[in-house]
Amino acid sequence: QKEVEQNSGPLSVPEGAIASLNCTYSDRVSQSFFWYRQYSGKSPELIMSIYSNGDKEDGRFTAQLNKASQYVSLLIRDSQPSDSATYLCAVVNTDKLIFGTGTRLQVFP
Amino acid sequence: GAVVSQHPSRVICKSGTSVKIECRSLDFQATTMFWYRQFPKKSLMLMATSNEGSKATYEQGVEKDKFLINHASLTLSTLTVTSAHPEDSSFYICSARDGSADNSPLHFGNGTRLTVT
Numbered sequence: 675q676k677e678v679e680q681n682s683g684p685l686s687v688p689e690g691a692i693a694s695l696n697c698t699y700s701d702r703v704s705q706s707f708f709w710y711r712q713y714s715g716k717s718p719e720l721i722m723s724i725y726s727n728g729d730k731e732d733g734r735f736t737a738q739l740n741k742a743s744q745y746v747s748l749l750i751r752d753s754q755p756s757d758s759a760t761y762l763c764a765v766v767n768t769d770k771l772i773f774g775t776g777t778r779l780q781v782f783p
Numbered sequence: 784g785a786v787v788s789q790h791p792s793r794v795i796c797k798s799g800t801s802v803k804i805e806c807r808s809l810d811f812q813a814t815t816m817f818w819y820r821q822f823p824k825k826s827l828m829l830m831a832t833s834n835e836g837s838k839a840t841y842e843q844g845v846e847k848d849k850f851l852i853n854h855a856s857l858t859l860s861t862l863t864v865t866s867a868h869p870e871d872s873s874f875y876i877c878s879a880r881d882g883s884a885d886n887s888p889l890h891f892g893n894g895t896r897l898t899v900t
Contacts, residue, residue: 706886717891718827723885744828760827764889771817771878771889775826 698765789892806877813879
């Protein structure tokens with residue numbers, strides 16, 4: 675089993691809709707979780723971090739964490755075409771950051 | 784926010800030559816930096832952890848004699864790809880934590896696209 679799993683997509687949503695991105699992880703003791711956005715040919719940029727169970731909101735983005743289910747998600751409200759990118763889930767494993775394969779999001783006008 | 788600068792952004796070299804990539808933390812000190820490699824349509828794979836003043840820690844399957852890492856100061860780590868071959872062509876990205884805690888987020892450089900001909 676991979677340490678961090680994501681559906682590769684593409685996930686296609688219309689402009690203005692909510693995009694829901696999911697991630698599961700295998701190491702039950704993981705405590706820190708991050709979502710990064712990566713545009714084609716560019717480096718990842720940090721969108722959100724989450725450390726506690728529940729929801730964390732930042733603008734149009736909401737991260738959700740459920741440690742019992744080993745599941746973390748990212749919701750993007752009012753999706754825009756500029757949100758089209760690959761979204762990487764990352765989990766801290768000891769002192770290393772392990773990435774999922776990413777979910778490609780396409781927001782169409 | 785924290786800025787990590789990586790240079791060069793793009794390099795093309797001939798097979799058998801060596802290439803050095805620099806990674807600098809511009810507004811913070813980084814005792815630890817991380818080097819990742821990303822093949823097309825694949826995720827980031829951690830290659831090694833670069834520790835200031837000590838030897839790097841390499842991930843399983845990464846040849847330490849081929850990918851030389853030097854972390855000579857708190858703001859600079861270098862990765863040298865020695866005797867490069869076409870299969871080394873990839874996107875190399877460095878990163879650093881702004882903060883000492885393991886759960887501090889990583890900030891990434893802009894990456895170096897290496898093409899070996």
